Structure formats: C-alpha cells, structure tokens
Amino acid sequence: MAYEWQTLEEKRIDAIHTGDNARVFDGRERQLQALADEWAKANPEHTNTRYTLTDEINGAAYNGNDRAKGLAGGG
Template sequence: MAYEWRTQEQSRIDAIHTGDNAKVFNGRERQLQALADEWAKANPEHTNNRYTLTDAINGAAYNGNDRAKGLSGG
C-alpha cells in the first residue's frame, strides 16, 4: 500500500516537473527567437534567417557552457 502510494505520488510530481520544464523551454525559445529577430533588424546586410540565427545562438551558448565547465574543473 505505501509503495503504491509512493509510486503514484512520484508520478504526480514527475508530471508537474515535466509541465514546468516545458513552460520554461517554450519561454526561452520565444526569447531566443525575439533575440534573433532583433539581431536581424540591426544587421539587415546579413542573409541569415530566424532558423540559422537561433541555431548559431544555441551553438554559441552550448560552447560557452562547455568552456565554463572546463574552467571550473568540472
């Protein structure tokens, strides 16, 4: 009985976390798209579109995270 309750409770908590993570992801994706749009407005001579810009921004962010992990010894 206690195991079943714990399993149900864990499933409920996991569903909340999944929903929260999706909301955060969607919000950050909108921010990234807005950043790409603003960059494109400020740099009209470039032919990049929203997709290529967001891809470049994501790549730079991942590279920065990897570099930061290396600096901290992690």
C-alpha cells in the same frame, strides 16, 4: 500500500516537472527568437534566416556552457 503511494507520488511529481520544463523551454525559445529578430534588425545586410540565426545562437550558448564547465569551480 506504502509502495503504491510512493509510485503515485512519483508520477505526480514527474508530471509537475514535465509541465515546468515545457514552460521553461517555451519561454527560452521565445527569448531566443526575439534575440534573433533583434540581431537581424541591427544587421540587415546579413542573409541568415530566423532559423539559422537561432541555430547559431543556440550553438554559441552550448559552447559557452561547455567552456564554463571547464573553468575552476565549474560544475
């Protein structure tokens, strides 16, 4: 009985986390696209597409996260 309750509770919590993660991802994706659009407006001579701009911004963010992890006190 307790195991069955635990299993159901874990599934319920996992479903909440999945929904939360999807909403966070969608919000961050919209922010990223807006940043790429603003950068393109400020740099009209640049030939990158929205897709390549968002890819470059993502890459820079990941690189920054990796660098921050290597700093003293970083996770």
